[in-house]
Amino acid sequence: MLFVAACACTVAIAAGQGPAVVHKPSVDVHAAPDFNSPTVATLKRDEKVEVSGQQGLWFQVAAQGKTGFVRVNDIRMQYAANAGGNANALFTGKAGKGRVSETAGVRGIDESDLKSAGYDSAQFAQLESNRVSPQAAASDANGKGHQAKQVPYPTEFKPVADAKPKATQQEKRGGFALARGLLSAVGVGAPAPANSAMDVAEASQGKSETEQAAEEAALGPEIAGRILGAAKLWDDAEAQARVNRIGRWMASNTSRPDLPWSFGVIDSPEINAFAAPGGYILVTRGLYALLDGDDEVAAVIGHELSHVVQRDHYNVIKKQETQSALQNAASSNVAVGGGLAGSMAKEYVARHGATVMLTSLDREAEFRSDEAAQIYLARSGYDPLALYAVLQKMTALGNQSGNLAALFKTHPPLDARLDRLDRRTVAAH
Secondary structure: OOOOOOOOOOOOOOOOOEEEEEOOOEEEEEOOOOOOOOEEEEEEOOOEEEEEEEEOOEEEEEEOOEEEEEEOOOEEEOOOOOOOOOHHHHOOOOOOOOOOOOOOOOOOOOHHHHHHOOOOHHHHHHHHHOOOOHHHHHHHHHHOOOOOOOOOOOOOOOOOOOOOOOOOHHHHHHHHHHHHHHHHHOOOOOOHHHHHHHHHHHHHOOOOHHHHHHHHHHHHHHHHHHHHHHOOEOOOHHHHHHHHHHHHHHHOOOOOOOOOOEEEEEOOOOOOEEEEOOOEEEEEHHHHHHOOHHHHHHHHHHHHHHHHHOOHHHHHHHHHHHHHHHHHHHOOOOOOOOOOHHHHHHHHHHHHOOHHHHOOOOHHHHHHHHHHHHHHHHHOOOOOHHHHHHHHHHHHHOOOOHHHHHHHHHOOOHHHHHHHHHOOOOOOO
16 A cells, blocks of 8 residues: 555546556445445456546546546556647646646757756746745644654665764865875976876765765755756746745655755746755646646655755766766866865856756666655655656656656656556555
């Protein structure tokens, strides 16, 4: 069982149908979206059904000549034959304004946009001004019946303060500079290969927790500001307030509640979300419009929270730094960037912009983020089954959907992600 509590959210049924198959050995179809309602039919594994809408975490289905409700993980949506083919039949887009749609000629944010976009200081200031305090977020969540729960997560990253003072990167570089000086003193100067080797050694040096935290804090605004340079915040004050209330409450139930968490909805039709280091999470308008109820909004945010908590994109950046030094060594280019966290961040985005946001992470990192999302949902009093519902909706859009193109490039297939969720159990304690 993948759920902790029933979802109270409801959405009107839309006209139309979408194909699905039964995904369990036996599934009862209920007369209403309630386990206590009468059973109108019993379905067997692989039996075909037609889905006509959603109420909370239930799908309305037609099978065996009868209509009723099953939980969103009792069946498996089939990829639509045409881009966006099933989505409009199923979802009314209650979270946003109007339904999810796919229009020819409309594209989302691509790598070239993130490479070339300039830092938008006004938009970034607006993003930060939309922040909600932990206390206000908790008050809002508690008022809606959400209480924090203790749910273990053994592999969740938790920064550990440096046990004793360590040499900073600046001090380490000072040592390398001294070594170069000594080489120069005993000859006519260090040969290029020696300089290059020291450059690589500099970039590969382990960083203290203090330095890593400082670099995260510096990189986050630089990257988020450039995403906002590619797509501005959506002009919907309630949507902005909502993702900040939900996001801040969920962030408080992670191992890193003290980050300066900021959340926003950006005006892009694609279905995607971005998690910049240091606590900046941006959801596209296209994805926001697909979601029904706070639980599903929380499910999307929970996945992105994990990328920040686990330092997924920051670790990619660290790896890129080292690879850059190796490339410099190969070309005998001895100029190695670095220095204080702020200058490192500015130098990094000068070279790459915000393209790290479209870098494919390890498949296991994405599966782990799905697992973490369910845990954060349970900790925050939401229903972990909401993530299953979101992935089912994405499946209904079809694997040729242009709105999902970037997500398909950077994430494992949706059916593989759903298979992983089927093998997990998340429970509150």
